[in-house]
Amino acid sequence: MALIVQKYGGTSVGDTDRIKNVARRIQQTRAEGHGLVVVVSARSGVTNELIARARAINDRPDTRELDMLLAIGEQETIALTAMALHAIDIPAVSYTGAQAGIFTDLVFTKAKIKMINPKPILKDLKAGKVVIVAGFQGINEEGQITTLGRGGSDLTAIALAAACQADKCEIYTDVDGVYTADPRVVKNARKIDEISYDEMLELASLGLKVMQSRSVEFAKKYGVIFEVRSSFNHNPGTIVKEEVAYMEKVVVRGVAVDKDQAKVVISNLPNKPAAAAAIFNALADASINVDMIVQNVAHTGGVDLTFTVQRDDASGAVKVLPAVLKKLGGGEIKAFDNIAKLSVVGVGMRTHAGVAATLFSALGDAGINIQLIGTSEIKITVAVDRAKADDAMRAAHEAFGLERKV
Amino acid sequence: MALIVQKYGGTSVGDTDRIKNVARRIQQTRAEGHGLVVVVSARSGVTNELIARARAINDRPDTRELDMLLAIGEQETIALTAMALHAIDIPAVSYTGAQAGIFTDLVFTKAKIKMINPKPILKDLKAGKVVIVAGFQGINEEGQITTLGRGGSDLTAIALAAACQADKCEIYTDVDGVYTADPRVVKNARKIDEISYDEMLELASLGLKVMQSRSVEFAKKYGVIFEVRSSFNHNPGTIVKEEVAYMEKVVVRGVAVDKDQAKVVISNLPNKPAAAAAIFNALADASINVDMIVQNVAHTGGVDLTFTVQRDDASGAVKVLPAVLKKLGGGEIKAFDNIAKLSVVGVGMRTHAGVAATLFSALGDAGINIQLIGTSEIKITVAVDRAKADDAMRAAHEAFGLERKV
Numbered sequence: 153m154a155l156i157v158q159k160y161g162g163t164s165v166g167d168t169d170r171i172k173n174v175a176r177r178i179q180q181t182r183a184e185g186h187g188l189v190v191v192v193s194a195r196s197g198v199t200n201e202l203i204a205r206a207r208a209i210n211d212r213p214d215t216r217e218l219d220m221l222l223a224i225g226e227q228e229t230i231a232l233t234a235m236a237l238h239a240i241d242i243p244a245v246s247y248t249g250a251q252a253g254i255f256t257d258l259v260f261t262k263a264k265i266k267m268i269n270p271k272p273i274l275k276d277l278k279a280g281k282v283v284i285v286a287g288f289q290g291i292n293e294e295g296q297i298t299t300l301g302r303g304g305s306d307l308t309a310i311a312l313a314a315a316c317q318a319d320k321c322e323i324y325t326d327v328d329g330v331y332t333a334d335p336r337v338v339k340n341a342r343k344i345d346e347i348s349y350d351e352m353l354e355l356a357s358l359g360l361k362v363m364q365s366r367s368v369e370f371a372k373k374y375g376v377i378f379e380v381r382s383s384f385n386h387n388p389g390t391i392v393k394e395e396v397a398y399m400e401k402v403v404v405r406g407v408a409v410d411k412d413q414a415k416v417v418i419s420n421l422p423n424k425p426a427a428a429a430a431i432f433n434a435l436a437d438a439s440i441n442v443d444m445i446v447q448n449v450a451h452t453g454g455v456d457l458t459f460t461v462q463r464d465d466a467s468g469a470v471k472v473l474p475a476v477l478k479k480l481g482g483g484e485i486k487a488f489d490n491i492a493k494l495s496v497v498g499v500g501m502r503t504h505a506g507v508a509a510t511l512f513s514a515l516g517d518a519g520i521n522i523q524l525i526g527t528s529e530i531k532i533t534v535a536v537d538r539a540k541a542d543d544a545m546r547a548a549h550e551a552f553g554l555e556r557k558v
Numbered sequence: 559m560a561l562i563v564q565k566y567g568g569t570s571v572g573d574t575d576r577i578k579n580v581a582r583r584i585q586q587t588r589a590e591g592h593g594l595v596v597v598v599s600a601r602s603g604v605t606n607e608l609i610a611r612a613r614a615i616n617d618r619p620d621t622r623e624l625d626m627l628l629a630i631g632e633q634e635t636i637a638l639t640a641m642a643l644h645a646i647d648i649p650a651v652s653y654t655g656a657q658a659g660i661f662t663d664l665v666f667t668k669a670k671i672k673m674i675n676p677k678p679i680l681k682d683l684k685a686g687k688v689v690i691v692a693g694f695q696g697i698n699e700e701g702q703i704t705t706l707g708r709g710g711s712d713l714t715a716i717a718l719a720a721a722c723q724a725d726k727c728e729i730y731t732d733v734d735g736v737y738t739a740d741p742r743v744v745k746n747a748r749k750i751d752e753i754s755y756d757e758m759l760e761l762a763s764l765g766l767k768v769m770q771s772r773s774v775e776f777a778k779k780y781g782v783i784f785e786v787r788s789s790f791n792h793n794p795g796t797i798v799k800e801e802v803a804y805m806e807k808v809v810v811r812g813v814a815v816d817k818d819q820a821k822v823v824i825s826n827l828p829n830k831p832a833a834a835a836a837i838f839n840a841l842a843d844a845s846i847n848v849d850m851i852v853q854n855v856a857h858t859g860g861v862d863l864t865f866t867v868q869r870d871d872a873s874g875a876v877k878v879l880p881a882v883l884k885k886l887g888g889g890e891i892k893a894f895d896n897i898a899k900l901s902v903v904g905v906g907m908r909t910h911a912g913v914a915a916t917l918f919s920a921l922g923d924a925g926i927n928i929q930l931i932g933t934s935e936i937k938i939t940v941a942v943d944r945a946k947a948d949d950a951m952r953a954a955h956e957a958f959g960l961e962r963k964v
Binding site: 172206217223230235248250251296 | 645
């Protein structure tokens with residue numbers, strides 16, 4: 153008999169019928185003789201509804217009170233899920249984050265889990281009950297309710313799996329798992345059976361928004377093996393785990409594209425030592441995250457500096473920078489908001505040469521101009537014209553033969 | 559500087575504008591230099607919505623899970639009320655029942671308050687904050703969320719007033735206070751300025767549903783003086799307090815009518831010692847509450863036994879009793895569901911004679927037939943035809959001169 157942690161997201165518990173469906177899935181797992189801790193999110197839409205209700209009363213609601221308010225979303229789901237299990241004669245008991253002993257730091261709306269006391273849960277598991285835990289929420293040392301921020305329910309599940317020393321952690325969502333590329337764009341994209349934490353992290357931080365990075369980081373830190381799978385069918389999903397030797401046989405695990413990018417070009421920047429620092433400090437002060445950065449000396453003697461930001465941030469960058477350039481004594485700004493970022497990711501890159509060359513050739517053959525290039529140990533990223541992003545994804549997918557199962 | 563506990567019911571916090579209105583009322587009280595603990599209910603309708611959602615999943619939801627679910631109604635209101643106060647620059651902090659240290663017994667859906675630890679609230683009060691507490695809910699010794707049942711938020715307010723040794727407790731509702739009779743029926747009904755706990759208890763247990771009896775009982779036990787008043791205007795309300803000598807000057811404080819009554823008549827019941835016991839035990843086993851009871855020996859040698867029940871229970875009584883009568887060896891059942899119960903209540907009755915005579919004369923003069931009579935130390939109750947109930951109320955109100963301020 154294994155202990156399994158399952159997490160069901162907002163769409164999986166979106167209405168009465170879906171909650172009943174989740175109850176039946178739990179019933180099946182239990183019929184196989186396993187103990188179960190089930191983490192559920194608020195039903196989809198509730199969190200936004202509650203935020204709207206708060207904003208109608210206060211433009212800038214206090215974060216402590218916002219967490220007090222948002223926590224009711226999951227509290228509703230745990231109670232209803234327990235009731236759905238009782239309706240099919242399965243003993244079950246619901247836990248708020250506080251009751252589940254999920255202790256966080258003192259930050260509201262994006263608290264970090266500091267400690268979990270799994271004793272009450274383990275006691276109810278021993279008594280044969282399915283334990284239903286509210287995702288996304290915890291309690292701080294002052295007894296205040298906190299929430300964990302975006303992707304918080306995944307984090308709850310992975311942290312509980314670590315604390316309860318679960319044998320398995322299953323993250324149920326509305327997709328079948330992690331794919332080699334977006335299946336809506338690349339027809340022969342293939343579901344990945346196994347992926348390393350590092351690859352998943354690189355993909356999560358890009359267009360492939362199956363999970364938030366910090367949940368994957370937490371799983372990596374505590375060695376929690378988890379599976380991403382669909383709650384709407386019984387297909388096996390993608391298992392995310394520590395890198396093992398055979399994973400390196402695959403050079404590229406997947407291709408991800410983020411279409412919401414913009415490029416900002418500063419040309420003829422005076423070639424001064426502190427110029428780049430001044431620019432990126434000003435952007436940081438305006439809470440604008442910069443991603444790729446390329447700089448080279450231009451023929452005019454000045455410097456050309458190019459960087460990418462999230463599309464929404466482009467206008468902010470254009471607003472912030474003129475004052476900086478004035479101080480530095482020159483430079484012109486141009487922003488292009490029609491940029492996409494394509495990355496190929498794979499731990500096999502560490503031991504395989506020629507990955508960049510293969511990618512660039514494939515894109516060149518497809519007539520796609522590469523605007524910027526960035527690399528990490530297990531990733532190569534290029535910025536391309538957004539209109540060419542899908543073509544680029546297909547070309548890269550084919551170039552690395554990702555449609556073939558290894 | 560006084561400490562005031564205010565309680566706002568579901569209609570007072572029914573939507574965004576009403577919550578803002580509550581915030582302004584709190585602001586006024588605070589501007590007078592008072593400390594404030596504010597108890598709020600779920601906005602009207604929410605509790606029924608949640609119960610419907612539960613029933614859609616499970617016909618008979620587990621009571622522990624039902625309390626887990628229902629508690630979110632007040633949790634929403636406390637957060638929104640705190641935000642509304644912040645919006646007008648009033649420091650405020652919300653507390654769930656558990657955070658407010660409201661410890662209950664282990665019963666779900668109608669828990670009793672066992673103990674309150676007011677320390678955290680007193681600390682925040684001392685720091686100058688308005689403390690907003692979720693009504694209706696608490697926590698038991700196993701850390702489970704409990705709810706206090708109907709009228710639970712009033713109970714929370716009165717219990718907090720006792721625990722925090724508040725100077726005043728104000729119960730805000732959608733009526734101006736307690737009236738000498740229903741103002742919709744008796745045009746010159748008058749708001750009562752002060753009423754004793756015992757009178758309020760008799761009225762609460764009748765048609766005058768301003769508050770549940772147990773909240774009044776709790777207030778009486780702990781000597782909490784409270785005022786029932788409207789959140790929609792600034793009129794003074796009715797102060798409920800321990801009986802004082804001058805209250806006895808008034809013979810009748812008010813007249814209440816309960817129209818949802820039925821009368822069950824058993825005629826020719828064999829005149830056996832255990833007959834009545836057998837009948838009322840059977841009704842109790844079926845959870846049917848009996849109110850007035852009259853028995854007398856009939857001319858036939860048998861016994862005529864008449865009692866009143868809530869209208870909804872009449873058919874249950876008719877279903878349960880035939881088996882009992884068969885065992886007893888006789889008796890016929892007739893039920894009349896067109897009954898109203900009228901009561902006149904006043905602590906002055908203890909020292910004034912002739913109250914019953916005045917009431918019976920007034921009803922007789924109005925052509926109203928009295929079907930049953932019952933009395934207690936401070937109350938006389940009669941059962942009349944429902945169609946005559948309003949006339950009876952007006953006649954009694956006039957007979958005791960209740961329109962005149964004493």
